[in-house]
Structure formats: structure tokens, C-alpha cells
Amino acid sequence: MSERVLMKGNEALAEAAIRNGCRHFFGYPITPQTELAAYMSKRMPKIGGTYLQAESEIAAANMVLGAASAGVRAMTSSSSPGISLKTEAISYMCGSDLPCLIVNVQRGGPGLGGIQASQADYWQATKAPGHGDLHILVFAPCSVQEMVDLVGKAFALADQYRMPAMILADGMLGQMMEPVVLCEPGEVQMVEKPWAVTGHGGRRPHNIVNSLFLTPDELERTVKERFERYRKIEKTEALAENYMTDDADYVIVSYGACARIAKSAVLAAREKGVKVGLVRPLTLWPFPKQDLIKAAEHAKEFLCVEMSMGQMVDDVRLAISCSRPVSFFGHTGGIIPTPAEILAEIEKMAGGNA
């Protein structure tokens, strides 16, 4: 283990990617993600890596497709409007079974929206990060340390399941400074990629990386095989933190930096004698349904807290088969919920019991 250092979220994402074997970064500046690309531009040339500022987000994401085809750990990053531009390449990578890492340091939307922190790209990340029948792995860190840890996990699972992975951060996480312990580069395990287009040298049949299937049978067979993989991932890879949920009458569901604010509110409510807990998804796809089903065994009501208009609410309802009421509290685009506001919502939910 190395010693504790102080890093800005965006820098930590970049350094963690490098330490996890990423040597190919393709990017384009956009607030509040720019420090990530700037860090890569300084570090990559010093370690024999590639930093390339593309002419657009679309180009950058397609360069990731090219690099990933050659079997290397490749990465791109952006913020909300830029991610919309990358969705074409994300779909092609899903269709070609290519692993890569995409970082979204979310800002307010829709459109150009605003440059302050937001979580309004939940639907995009978990439902339609591109066209077609597809999923990508979506990780939701809540601290700079967790961003560092999840970058390693995202690369590893992307390689293992041959699919893109996304770190869904937000402007607050990208911009804030926190102490972190980084992994040593030697600790990283790389998998063999016999499918990569690295030059067959006449020694093996040539590999093809492609998302076009000219017969419908072949396309359907490929998509169905891919969905068997997705089902396996949903069974084995969902992650959540369950905080004080064992005896909770009311359960908050919140992810990312917003969940840390919710946690402060949970503690404040407990001090007032209200039994509140928090389920914090670390993976948004796959969604941690089992944790919610377990929480629903004794919880009377659920409250989603997000920096969006409540994009996660339906996933919570589906996870617990609408067996409990699920309400919502949040703000959008740059207005960060306060612990006091969330506490007030909890008290409203608990009615006369608070």
C-alpha cells in the first residue's frame, strides 16, 4: 500500500486508470471534467502512454473503440453533453463486445444545462447509453477514494465480461479534494485477450471486431448470447452499501456524493429516535435489487434522494415489486440537497412518530 495523498477527484480518476494499466486516453475538454484530461496530458507522455485530444467527443469515443479492439485498456471521459455525443461509439463497442472505461462527471441538463454537479444522466447510463439491446456496467462512487477503487474494478469487470464500463460521477466528486490511498501498479492483474486484433503474423486465423451482422439469425443469436452474460452479471456483480438498514422503518435510497448527504440526515434522524437506514447502490447497472428486497422486509416506506427529478425511483419500485410506497426528494443541476432538507423529508414520512 502506498501512503495517503490528497487528490482532486478528476486527478484521482486519471491516476487510478494509469495505475490500472490504462495507457491510452482519448478526450475532449468540458467542465467539470477537464482536470482529468489535463492530468492525462501531463502524465501519459512521461510513461510512454498515449494522450490524444480529439477534434470532438464523437472522435474520442471512436478512438477508444479502435484502441480497445487492439486489446489495450482504453479510456475516455467527459461530462453530460459530451457523453451524449459518445453514445454512438458506446453502442458500437457493446455490439463488438469491447471493454473500455468511460467516465461521466455529470453536470446539469438537458442541453447545455449548467456546469454544476448533477445526477440527471442516470436514465442515460442505465437504460440507453446507446441504441440497440445493450447494457454497460455503471459504477456510482461516493468519494474520491471510492472513485479510485472503482476504476480498478470497472476495468477488471469490463475486461472479464467484454463490455464497456462507466464511472458515473458528478461535478462535486470531480472537483473535490480528499485524501486517497492509490493502488501500486504491480497489484493489477491483466487478462488475456485472444480476440484482440493485434496482427496474426500468419500463426493463427485472423480476428474480426465488428458490430454488423448481415443475417438476422446471426444478429439475434449474438444478442441473445450477450444477454445471457448480462443475466449472469445481474446475479453476481450488483453492489450496494447497507447503512443502518437492519432495523430501519424508513429507508433512503441514494447514490454518489448525494448519498453522503443522505447519510448525515440518517444520523440526525436516528438522534431524534426515527429508525432510518440508507441503501446506497455502488452499481447502478446491475441494480442492487436484492439489497432493496431485503430492506423492504421491514421498511414501511422508501425515499429516493437524487440530484435529478427522481430518475432512480422506478427502479426502486420495480426492485421491491411496488410492495412499499417510494417517494422522492431532490434538486437538479447544481443545487445540492442539504442534510436539513432531507431530515425534514424523513420527518414528513415518519409523520407523528418523529
Add this chain to the structure above:
Amino acid sequence: MEFKRLNIVYGHYGTGKTNFTLNCASALAKRGERVTVVDLDIVNPYFRSSDYHEELKRLGIRLIAPISANTTLESPALPADVYSAFSEESGTVFFDVGGDDAGAYALGRYSEQILKSESWQALFVVNKFRSLIALPGDAVSLMREIEAASHVPVTGIVNNSHVAEFTTPEDVLAGYAYAKEVGAFAGLPLAATAVPARFADSLQDKIENIMPVEVLVNLPWNAGK
């Protein structure tokens, strides 16, 4: 520590220069002195002096901030009243400058006024635990880039080495040795060491020029605590 009438505070992003600046300003304001803070960080719209507008107002500190502050407008423009900072009526002035050469360009247009002032200093805040400047040589090269952009040379180093809530006296002492090295490398004195107020007294006999600091730059989940 010693303050001049004009105090320029430079430092890499995340060294804690905004927190250091706010502590210096509030220490003087609490003594009843007239204080002005100029937020020149027009590069980065997150976590900067102008986010603490209300707190500064409460302490009677005047804030001169970019006109885009507290909006989401990405407009790198500076207000005309920055020039009022050079008038005696502004009292002791702190300039919180953006964290790299791009941020320091904004100071360049005021360099002439600063250099002809009779009482000024430019402090370079360092933190041993910021990985990008963990080597003294890297800190000095960043300092040189900042000076080249701002045309106002650094006159002293400030040791603000910390690892947020995990900071121990040993961390501060390790940072002290590091900051001395940065100073020796750059040929500059160590002007001050910022020490968390909770253990500042315990280091009085080991470190000179201690500036006790509180965490004034707060995160949303600590709001109201």
C-alpha cells in the same frame, strides 16, 4: 505570521490556498482590522473564495469576486472594482489566485500596481501530500510557471501540508521539512506554516511562524455541523 498591505496567495489546486486565505483574512478581521479578499480564480467554478460570500460578510470582510461568481456562467471576466483593492481604504488585501499558470494570468494585469506598492508579498502555498507537487522540484517548476504568467514573483513559501481530517502533527512536521526544501530550491524563505488549530500549540517549539487554521472550506454533508 507577518502580513503586508497586499498579500498575493498562489498555490496549486487543492493545496488549501483558499482555506489559508480565508483563515488569514478572518484572523485580521477578528482583530478589528479592515480586510478585503479578491477572488481572482476565474478558471475553476468550484470551491473558491466567492463560495463563502455570506461567511465573509458576517466577519465584515469585503469580497471582490468575478462577476460570474455564483452563477454558472463560464465567463472569464474580472470586475472593475478589483482596482479599488489598491486604495488604502481597502485595508489589508488578500488575492486568492487560480491554481496554475492559466489562473495566474488574471493577476498579470495588476502586476504593475502590485510591484509599485510599498508593502506587498506573494506567497506560494505548498502541500507535501498533493501528489503532483510531492517532489520539491515539481513544486518549484509550477511556481515558475505561475510567476511567468502573473509577472509578480513569489517572495515566500507557506507550508500548508495536510491530509484533511487525517492530518497529524507528524504530517505537518514532514511538510515543514518538505517546504524548507522547496524554499531552498527556489531561494526563498518559509513565511509560515499553517497548522490545524486543535494542535497548533504543541508545535510552537518545533516550527517558527505558525498560522493556526480551522477548516472553513466545508463540504455539503457537513453542512450545519
